[in-house]
Amino acid sequence: MPVQQRRIQILETATVLIAERGFWGVTLRDVAIMCGITEAGVLHHFSSKAKLLIAVLEYRDEADFVALARLLGIERGDIERTPLPVSLRELCTALITRNAGQPEIVRLYSVLNAEALEPSHPAHAYFQDRETMALSLFRRAMPENDEAIHMSRQILAAMDGLQLRWLRTPDDVDLVPEWENFFERAFL
């Protein structure tokens, strides 16, 4: 298998396993067996289990940014602009719509986000940075005032929390309309 294809196979396999059992519940051996290679084969591409985890997250993040820009009808680079060229509501709806289509990925982030609260977790710093990045993204889509810090934090909280309900009982919770209902109640 070509190098790039093998790398992606390992990343996709690790994504599924870590979503199911968390970082601590997966060994490099588990990943290797599911890829049909040896543990040394995995280590050839990713030099440690922690490095594999960070590679999984970065691989997913970039895919999400590209999909988000497409949903918003903007360029990938526009997501870094201040102010954002879309409204807060458009931004939120696009994020939730993207997530509604990939429950396994949202589950991966939900498990790791909780696990990585522990300072010794290898993704601890990554999730701290991701929190800062997400809050900044929301704030660049809203007016700057005393409530902005609270509102950005509460939007992130509302999304995380609602996604947990949806992942637990997907038959009861229709994620996108439930989000719109929440947004209109709290953030309009």
Added chain:
Amino acid sequence: MPVQQRRIQILETATVLIAERGFWGVTLRDVAIMCGITEAGVLHHFSSKAKLLIAVLEYRDEADFVALARLLGIERGDIERTPLPVSLRELCTALITRNAGQPEIVRLYSVLNAEALEPSHPAHAYFQDRETMALSLFRRAMPENDEAIHMSRQILAAMDGLQLRWLRTPDDVDLVPEWENFFERAFL
């Protein structure tokens, strides 16, 4: 050590370890070593790792109900009443105030709540039941109308999500006032 005291020591030890590493990251051997006993000693009190986990959760839940009733100035049994003898706001503030005093326990529930989305997780059914119980608790403190199901779900989402922000950056998020700000924005 008397039997009841040993049981509580094992439950408290397992609580801390599972909060740090999730269910999959902890072995009965880890729990035994920290208690200064053998794995057989742990199994004498709790016949499997899954049973120990459920015992940890039930032990914590009962402590929470007792503390919640005390904060609300009602009897433990009043929490089961319909309608609840307190307002929605009082109920929410008491829940958040209780949680603000026990970050390690909230972290345990955050990690397990995410891990247990996986149907094969031993606490999967427990967390399904807990979700139903929590939604019912909120609904018994609000008027019955078309919005009640959405509002109860969104309150639970807001609490879970805000607690994650607080656990990640406790210096930035003052949980009780942040909750009051969110409640006034969304649920008043």
